Amino acid sequence: MSILKLGVAYAVREEVGFEALVEAPLEKVLDMLTELGFSGIELNIANPMKFDVKRYRKAIEDRGLQVPVISTGLSYLTYGYSLTHSDNEMRRRSIEFFTKYAEIAHEFGCDRVVIGLARGRGDSPQALDMLRDSIAKILEATEGLGTILLLEPLNRYETKLINKVSQFVEFVKSMGCPKRIRMLFDTFHMALEERDPYTALIQSRDYLGYVHLADSNRLAPGMGMIDWLKIIAILKAIGYNYFVTVEAIPHPSFEDMIRVASATLRPIIEMLG
Template identity: 35%
Template structure:
């Protein structure tokens, strides 16, 4: 089971990432902390030298558990639900580009923030269909490269498209692909799920990994989430996928990493 933390090779306004713009320092620190890998949060992939990135992670012997794609939305407004078909097409193209990169790393690609949102209300039928069509295009690209996409339920304050594990299961049922799994995030679950434990059991073999952060988006142990019960639920379903700490760099990057690493070593 890979234990990782989320990092970014570029500086970004998106908060829960460590060592932003200081990737080599981050990889060295992750290695010293005894963790297996990282989640790479990538902006526009055309602005990143992916060959250099690949060389760097190999040099440090670090696995890449996942590639996160939300910066395309948070930094540039590019999403799979955008009303402009050209912008939706750009979102699909970026996912395809990162799927190709992920295939060389054995990594999974996250469909989280890049979903975008259509407002603070429930999406209309047309808005929902528009998102599903774009997502299906991404899934077909992933199937060709044998890469798994992870649909991450995100809380209602950030999106109105897929807030809960149950909703993610419904989307997967509609798409109908073994290359689409669920990535629960304990921070979002703490807001949306009546029972995080029951939701994880409900997801069962659709679980493709897990993001962990405490109730305040800090490293686990610095908030009030009961991770012992979450661990029991994961063991109940025979969870063997990666666990990634996606946490704020507070009080600083190194302290957050050390706290996350301490937690991950014994979890679940």
């Protein structure tokens, strides 16, 4: 039995958009995941206030799958809310959404919520201060649940706020290293930003709370230049023991993407993980 579990990211919303996320009927996706040996599904929820927890819980639990994290980037892409928005009301709504995301995560029996694009693009000089302030407010509001916030370094084309592992470390240190902020390491973003993404992964070991897998071109693992044996070997060596979740462009289709990802990763995880 491997320690690492394989997951896939899934977009929960009606409108079609963000190409890196999945747009396919839930039940069909869950059946395919079960068949291909996945253990979990990450839910990226555009509007947590309208999310039907019961329906999702039943469909997911009926198949013996888990929800490793709740992710949040679609709230920014759909409504424009962000943790660093210059408009106080938009920032307040973003924080309110995060509090609700934490409650939803708790209902799925997981304690982790992602801060990716919902932190905003970082265009204003006050952005880092606003991010610290917003995160402090979310930590306070979710203290009773013990929610862990997974802050994800993203590549420079998506945000100016925290693009590398070293910038993540600097940021959490500036907040006094709260135990409930951990890093989400995304192989696609780090292949773009770091001199060497493998070394960067090793350097993230003390902070690592979650991992996204996509190849160097954001296609399925196995369709680009990343050395997956090396990535999984490092995760094992640094003692990471949670989900590795595929978040790749569904090309040529979602089903093809998860088939390739499973064919690439499962043998390595079974051998090493």
